[in-house]
Amino acid sequence: MSLAIGAASSSKNMGFDERKDGGEENRISGSSKGIPPPSPTPTEEALREGEKFNRQMSEASLYGTEEEDDEESKIELGPQCTLKEQIEKDQGDESLRRWKEQLLGRVDLESVGETLEADVKILSLYIISPGRPEIVLTIPEDGKPKGPWFTLKEGSHYSLKVAFKVCNNIVSGLKYTNTVWKTGLKVDSTKEMLGTFSPQAEPYTHEMPEETTPSGMFARGSYSARTKFVDDDNKCYLEINYTFDIRKEWPST
Structure with a gap:
């Protein structure tokens, strides 16, 4: 449930060393009495290497310019x-x-039994902030809390904790995604990999990394957000569309 406004970017430089065959070329020229040496015929291995390099450069260019979408790219997995x-x-x-x-x-x-599909039930969500009681977030059945779901104090440290249960089969690559908007503009997007889990009677718990809410006059106000829990197959186990507030002080308890 990241609210910090910012983005990180990374770049990867690709290059290759030019092969220098000057010594061999001079030796051929000296024995040919002024006759220009024949151009070397590329071997099949060299042609394959060139094709591989061009394909890698093309893919790098595509991935470097492709914009992130709300929908995850589906990973092709083996048969269930x-x-x-x-x-x-x-x-x-x-x-x-x-x-x-x-x-x-x-x-x-x-x-x-013989069930193919894993079943993940999100049991509880909590907001944890140092020195304050846990904020228990009630999950509505329709995934749309009425009114602001919670209120945070500006500049406060907090983390989100989730309790969930896995049944029937292994869930692979369970992850949490959260997107936040303010006045219609996307201000933050967060992804957190929870992991792969086998079914068991006891619920699992996972606490997200600690974050800090923005502060200042322009940070205060109402936000809208969408939280999802999905796996490697893009199967969604919970989607919540909600609003929340950032205020100057914590709400009275």
């Missing part, structure tokens, strides 16, 4: 299988077997 099938696969690979035991050690296979 049940939890029992995943455990039975690759029995001969010792490293995979140990990894599966570590990830799935607490899973009751009899309770998960």
